[in-house]
Amino acid sequence: MSLTDYKQKRNFKKTPEPKGKENSKKISKKRIFVVHEHNASHHHYDLRLEMKGTLKSWAVPKEPPTEKGTKRLAIAVEDHPLLYAKFEGEIPKGSYGAGTVKIWDEGNCDLIKKTSKEIEVEFHGKKLKGKYVLIKTSYGSTEKQKKKSWLFFKV
Numbered sequence: 287m288s289l290t291d292y293k294q295k296r297n298f299k300k301t302p303e304p305k306g307k308e309n310s311k312k313i314s315k316k317r318i319f320v321v322h323e324h325n326a327s328h329h330h331y332d333l334r335l336e337m338k339g340t341l342k343s344w345a346v347p348k349e350p351p352t353e354k355g356t357k358r359l360a361i362a363v364e365d366h367p368l369l370y371a372k373f374e375g376e377i378p379k380g381s382y383g384a385g386t387v388k389i390w391d392e393g394n395c396d397l398i399k400k401t402s403k404e405i406e407v408e409f410h411g412k413k414l415k416g417k418y419v420l421i422k423t424s425y426g427s428t429e430k431q432k433k434k435s436w437l438f439f440k441v
């Protein structure tokens with residue numbers, strides 16, 4: 287797990303986001319998750335799951351499903367520091383991800399299964415409750431897009 291990409295994309299003199307070096311502080315005994323609502327150039331949601339000391343993150347273009355039957359595309363993005371789970375604020379114009387970040391849901395979760403192509407978790411949030419899966423897919427027109435695309439849905 288590495289925060290190299292996270293740090294490279296940001297100028298911490300300008301953005302109020304947590305610095306990468308704060309990564310190692312575990313903020314809860316239990317595994318945590320957060321979903322940020324990110325009103326950036328494109329409004330989207332960011333799903334973040336605690337894994338091995340960082341937040342594995344996916345950008346979800348539409349609201350995460352709270353019921354079975356809706357599949358959402360989830361695009362893998364750079365790992366974020368654990369402290370990011372508490373972040374809300376305004377990323378200034380001109381910065382990476384400029385716009386408003388709010389917590390849409392948060393809580394603990396249990397990791398049920400994890401392979402390179404499938405992650406199953408049980409969420410204990412306010413909106414996300416119960417078992418969900420992330421399944422690797424190959425959606426997109428470029429190799430880079432295909433590599434990063436997953437499907438996210440409730441089971």
Ligand code: MN
Pocket residue numbers: 324326330331332345383
């Ligand atoms: Mn985002």
